[in-house]
Amino acid sequence: MTETSVCLADPHLRYATQPPPDGPREVVVLGSTGSIGTQAVDVVLRNPERFRVTALSAGGGNVALLAEQAHRLGVRAVGVAREESAGALREALRERYGAGAALPEILAGPDAATTLAGGPCHTVLNGITGSIGLAPTLAALEAGHVLALANKESLIVGGPLVTGLAKPGQIVPVDSEHSALFQALLxxxxxxxxxxxxxxxxGPFRGRKRSELAGVTPADALAHPTWAMGPVITVNSATLVNKGLEVIEAHLLYGIPFDRIEVVVHPQSYIHSMVEFVDGSTLAQASPPDMRMPIALGLGWPERVPGASAPVDWTRAHTWEFLPLDTDAFPSVPLACRVGSLGGTAPAVFNAANEECxxxxxxxxxxxxxxxxxVAQVVEELGTAGSGTSLTLPDVLEAETRARARARELAGTAGRTTTEATTA
Structure with missing residues (x-):
């Protein structure tokens, strides 16, 4: 990689917009009560000499946990996306801090995370799930912060909005696959x-044919064999939509064409991704399936955090498999490649329709x-409308609104058809 590369998370640029401070690095954690957020808090608490969290944000569905995190971390501000959760959060904070104690500033509403992302800090960890993470991503980049990006959807739906704002090296990927690529590209x-x-x-349906997938239940889809994640990401892993999104993300981060990005099934999840070089050499990044390692790297780059996660135990035997992807059973990856190639608002349509489905x-x-x-039908109907044009935030939001409405309409029809067929 070079300084002229379109790769945003360029490993050879050791500092993005500013060198790390002499003391603990100030961090804002967005989505702190989710899977990524809770593990990020764990990394920070185990490394107080390296990191200090100054602000947290969450949706507002678990104010007790949010208040506990705020108290343990000693943050200056806490945000919740749901305005109706502000009162419950204030009470939970009072219970944690004690009578008469000064509480952190409370921000409430859909712009809370965006405001915190643009506030004073060194690094913003965006662990929000879904395209609602786009505005905070843009705010963090505009403020010149290092962005530890776990919210892949914001990069995917924002596309040139994000890449146009980011300075080389300003984005450090937190997804395990893109963190692996980040490291191997060195x-x-x-x-x-x-x-x-x-x-x-x-996912849980590896090896099944398409004909064997029609009757699987939500409980089946949520039983991931390797990773513990939130429900949306877990279902996305079962459909491999998550992998399709990751292919688009890899293209945007590293500037590699879609025809040179390949998906390979590796059930054990120890090899997180690989880079093949022109001389035939392949470099792989290996570690047990534990998100704390890529989270710690995202927070600490360009330094590694000792003991972030356990290493591979090379004293015992291992058998690792690599299998070709069955695109007939899991057509989401080729669909995502087509969507990524279309560009414009097509990725926003794809992601929004998938969230609704x-x-x-x-x-x-x-x-x-x-x-x-x-999702494929919604993309066919709406995905080409904004392709090949300069993208704006209103374009993205309008495309998402239309895609969500159409997906709900189609899903409702499909649901009625399924019910009628079942009861007939």
């Missing part, structure tokens, strides 16, 4: 990269195979 220049190989666990599946209104089928 082994050569961009001109020497032949392919990016993104690994996938295969996952909700419909979890609520029992859509069969499992109907998720990607419905």
């Amino acid at each position: 082994g050569g220049t961009r001109a020497e990269v032949a392919r990016l190989v993104v690994t996938a666990s295969g 996952v909700d419909a599946f979890l609520a029992g209104r859509l069969p499992f195979t109907g998720i990607v089928d419905t």
